[in-house]
Every structure is written in structure tokens, then in C-alpha cells.
Amino acid sequence: MASTDEAGAGNDQHGPHTVDGVTVTPPGLVRRAVTASGIGNVTEWYDFGVYAYLETTIQIVFLPPGTAGGPVITAALFAASFVARPFGGLFFGPLADRIGRTKTLATTMLLMAIATFGIGVLPTYASIGLAAPLLLLVCRLLQGFSTGGEYAGAMTFVAEYAPDRRRGFLASFLEFGTITGYLLGAAVVTVLQTVLGENSPELLSWGWRIPFLIALPMGMIGLYLRYRLEETPAFSQLSSSSEEQSKQSFREFFRAAARYGWRPVLVCGGLVIVFNVTNYTLTTVVPTYLTETLGQYGAPTLTTTTSHVLQIVLFLVLLAVVPVLGRLGDRVGRRPIILTGCIMLVVLALPAFLLMRTGSITGVLGGLLLLGLTMVCFNATMPSTLPSLFSTGVRYGSLAITFNIAVSVFGGTTSVIVEGLIALTGVLVMPAVYLMLAAVVGLVAVRYLREPGSRPLPGSDPAAESDEEAREIAAAR
Numbered sequence: 001m002a003s004t005d006e007a008g009a010g011n012d013q014h015g016p017h018t019v020d021g022v023t024v025t026p027p028g029l030v031r032r033a034v035t036a037s038g039i040g041n042v043t044e045w046y047d048f049g050v051y052a053y054l055e056t057t058i059q060i061v062f063l064p065p066g067t068a069g070g071p072v073i074t075a076a077l078f079a080a081s082f083v084a085r086p087f088g089g090l091f092f093g094p095l096a097d098r099i100g101r102t103k104t105l106a107t108t109m110l111l112m113a114i115a116t117f118g119i120g121v122l123p124t125y126a127s128i129g130l131a132a133p134l135l136l137l138v139c140r141l142l143q144g145f146s147t148g149g150e151y152a153g154a155m156t157f158v159a160e161y162a163p164d165r166r167r168g169f170l171a172s173f174l175e176f177g178t179i180t181g182y183l184l185g186a187a188v189v190t191v192l193q194t195v196l197g198e199n200s201p202e203l204l205s206w207g208w209r210i211p212f213l214i215a216l217p218m219g220m221i222g223l224y225l226r227y228r229l230e231e232t233p234a235f236s237q238l239s240s241s242s243e244e245q246s247k248q249s250f251r252e253f254f255r256a257a258a259r260y261g262w263r264p265v266l267v268c269g270g271l272v273i274v275f276n277v278t279n280y281t282l283t284t285v286v287p288t289y290l291t292e293t294l295g296q297y298g299a300p301t302l303t304t305t306t307s308h309v310l311q312i313v314l315f316l317v318l319l320a321v322v323p324v325l326g327r328l329g330d331r332v333g334r335r336p337i338i339l340t341g342c343i344m345l346v347v348l349a350l351p352a353f354l355l356m357r358t359g360s361i362t363g364v365l366g367g368l369l370l371l372g373l374t375m376v377c378f379n380a381t382m383p384s385t386l387p388s389l390f391s392t393g394v395r396y397g398s399l400a401i402t403f404n405i406a407v408s409v410f411g412g413t414t415s416v417i418v419e420g421l422i423a424l425t426g427v428l429v430m431p432a433v434y435l436m437l438a439a440v441v442g443l444v445a446v447r448y449l450r451e452p453g454s455r456p457l458p459g460s461d462p463a464a465e466s467d468e469e470a471r472e473i474a475a476a477r
Contacts, residue, residue: 020474038177039222049185081144082412088148093400111146113219120212152400159387160232171384172326270445276411277438300359325380341377345439349432388452391459
């Protein structure tokens with residue numbers, strides 16, 4: 001029997017409504033929400049892919065000729081955006097818990113596109129001297145500030161729209177967007193370098209700008225899609241029933257931690273560390289490692305184009321695996337998949353880098369696949385697991401603050417730390433050691449993680465994708 005809420009909604013099957021106390025969000029609306037959220041990930045990681053693959057070019061264009069430690073400085077410029085991420089989380093997280101998810105995500109999308117486009121129009125060192133890397137730093141900080149509210153918000157948005165029984169599968173498409181963005185960035189740079197030549201005069205004078213300029217139209221598409229979406233059902237329900245709580249989200253984050261313990265925050269931080277150290281090792285450390293770092297210590301290297309092509313092959317494989325593991329997480333739980341990823345990282349990190357040291361195409365591809373199949377265990381599960389750690393009234397803020405502090409301290413600094421450790425010790429498998437340490441942190445976090453399964457999000461009603469499923473859930477309660 002339908003509830004009075006359903007009757008009040010006029011049996012509107014085209015928008016969120018309730019049936020017997022269960023929130024029903026039609027599949028078409030959920031697909032729009034996933035697409036609008038994922039486009040932000042595409043844009044964000046498109047930028048990261050472009051920067052990682054153009055790192056050598058950026059070093060030539062923005063730094064004085066012959067700068068000592070050029071790769072480390074360029075990696076530091078990349079890591080600089082992570083300094084701003086916690087501030088973005090502190091600003092956008094509580095703001096979204098106060099004014100809503102949709103408006104906040106539209107704002108972060110716009111800022112991100114403008115900052116990436118800005119890099120594409122910057123003067124070079126040859127034109128304005130040291131002001132060039134300083135302006136690049138400003139754009140990177142703006143990117144980091146906007147990203148501080150972007151990814152946590154996208155996770156929250158999809159999790160609050162998704163039916164409980166399909167949250168793992170649907171949320172995994174955020175990482176599908178991440179990989180797509182990185183692939184797109186890699187493909188654009190690879191085509192440019194193939195057509196114009198690696199660090200050719202044409203690439204150094206104007207070609208390098210093209211990938212960054214493309215970000216603006218991508219961002220405008222994402223902005224349009226996000227503005228067309230309604231607020232999430234969970235936030236709408238909270239706003240109507242507990243408006244005061246939504247206006248106190250920043251304080252509520254600390255109050256909730258003090259009242260219920262810091263366990264969700266610490267578990268979230270641990271999971272984010274293992275997820276992002278693995279992610280940034282593969283996406284920012286490995287491209288330079290294969291083409292430059294190995295050669296500095298007498299080991300065989302790959303050409304830039306060969307390295308790019310192998311990584312594109314890897315990420316095409318991962319694209320196919322992410323939704324499969326996301327669906328599996330809905331059936332067997334997210335915790336076993338995350339645990340598997342941590343164990344694989346402990347066991348396979350060293351063999352992966354030993355294979356990459358061989359310099360052969362087969363060996364490098366094998367090493368990349370070992371790391372990639374480990375990382376995909378996290379890609380497929382984290383977007384549905386992390387939002388389930390926090391209640392609706394503080395979810396966006398708590399997740400944004402915790403996520404971005406952990407990413408900034410451990411994930412975004414991965415390339416700088418690893419480059420520094422290799423330079424200090426001369427040990428070429430140092431990235432594997434760093435990955436294994438991150439895996440241990442992840443194992444501890446998994447130990448204290450409560451399986452989210454197909455349960456409702458904390459502070460939210462059960463969620464279904466049809467009236468029939470809602471009645472089934474209501475009958476089982």
C-alpha cells in the first residue's frame with residue numbers, strides 16, 4: 001500500500017517520491033545524476049593526465065633553461081594544487097551541507113574549467129621570466145581549491161541518488177569517468193607529440209596549449225548538465241525535516257566526531273591514503289619513471305610515445321573492469337574487494353616495479369597491469385564506501401574535509417616523495433616500498449570498516465529504483 005507521501009507526490013513516476021517510507025528515484029533520473037557527476041571527474045582527471053604526460057614539456061616551457069632538479073620542481077608544481085585542496089574542502093563541504101549539492105557542484109565545475117583553461121593561455125618563461133611559473137602555481141592552486149569540493153561532492157551526489165541495492169555499481173561510474181578523463185588527456189597529448197614531435201619547436205611554442213584549452217568547453221558541458229539536475233532526495237528530505245542541522249554542518253562535523261567517536265574519520269582517512277597513493281603512483285610517478293628516472297641510474301627507458309601507448313592500453317583494460325567490480329561489490333560487499341586490493345598491493349608492488357625496470361615492452365606492460373588491477377579494486381569500491389561513513393547532515397562536509405586532508409598530505413605528495421627518496425637512496429624500487437606502506441595503512445582501515453553493503457545511507461531512508469522494489473524493502477523491514 002502506498003504511503004501518504006506517495007499520494008502527496010501525485011504518483012509522479014518521473015521524480016523522487018516515497019512509497020511506504022522508502023525513497024524511489026526513477027532510473028532515468030539516476031542516470032542523469034551519474035552522468036552529471038561523472039563529467040566533473042572526466043574534466044578533473046583530464047587535466048591531471050595532460051599535466052603528467054606534458055611534465056617534461058612544462059619543465060622546458062616554464063622553468064629557466066638547465067634548472068637543477070627540474071623534474072622535482074615540476075612535480076612540486078603538480079603537488080601544489082593539493083595544498084589548496086583541504087581549503088577547498090573546508091569551504092565547499094560545509095557550504096554544500098547548507099545550500100545543497102547541486103549549486104556547489106556547479107560552482108566547482110566552473111572554477112576547475114577556468115583554471116585549466118588559464119594554464120593554456122599563460123605566458124612562458126621566455127616571455128615573462130620567473131613570473132611564468134608563479135602564474136602556473138596560481139592556476140594549480142585554483143584547480144586544487146575547486147577540486148577540494150568536487151570529488152567528495154560527486155561521491156555524495158551519486159550515493160544519495162543511487163538505490164541501495166545498486167549503489168556500488170552506479171557509484172563506480174565516477175571512477176569510470178576518472179579513467180576516461182585520464183585516458184582522454186593521455187590520448188590528446190600522445191597525438192600531439194606524434195604529429196608535432198616530442199618537444200619539437202611547434203609543441204613548445206603553441207602545441208602544448210591545446211590540451212589545456214579543450215578543458216573549457218568540457219567544463220561548460222558539465223556545468224549545463226549539473227544545472228539541470230534537482231537536489232538529491234536525501235538532502236531534500238533533510239532540509240525539510242531538520243533545516244537547522246544542515247545550517248550547522250561545519251560545527252556538526254566536530255560535534256559528531258566528539259559524540260560518536262573519530263572512527264569514521266580515521267577509517268575514511270586510511271582508505272583514502274591507500275587509494276590515492278596507488279592512484280598517483282600509477283598516474284604521476286610511473287610516466288616519468290619509465291622515460292626519465294630509470295635512465296638517470298643506467299636502467300633502460302622507454303620513449304615517451306611508447307610509455308604513453310602502454311598506459312593507454314592499461315587504462316582501457318581498467319575501464320572494462322571498474323563497473324564489473326562495482327556490480328560485484330553490490331553482491332558480495334565492498335569490504336572484501338578493498339581487502340583484496342590491499343593484500344595484492346603488499347604482494348605485487350615490488351614485482352611490478354621489478355618488471356618495469358626491465359625496459360622491455362612486455363615487462364613494463366606486465367608491471368603496469370599488476371599495479372592497475374590492484375588499483376581498480378579501490379576505484380570500483382571507494383565512491384560507494386566513503387559516503388556511507390557519514391550521516392546526511394554532515395556527509396558532504398565531513399567527506400570533503402577528511403578526503404582532501406588525506407589526499408593532500410599523502411596522495412598529492414606521492415611524486416615528490418618518491419622522486420626525493422630515489423634521489424636520496426638511488427634505489428629504483430622505492431615506489432614499491434611506499435606503496436607497501438600505504439597498503440598496511442589500508443589494511444588497518446579495512447579492519448575497522450563496517451560493511452556498507454546494500455544498507456541505507458546513515459541518516460537517510462531506504463532507497464529503491466521502483467515502486468515494486470520499495471514495497472519489497474518495506475515489507476522486509
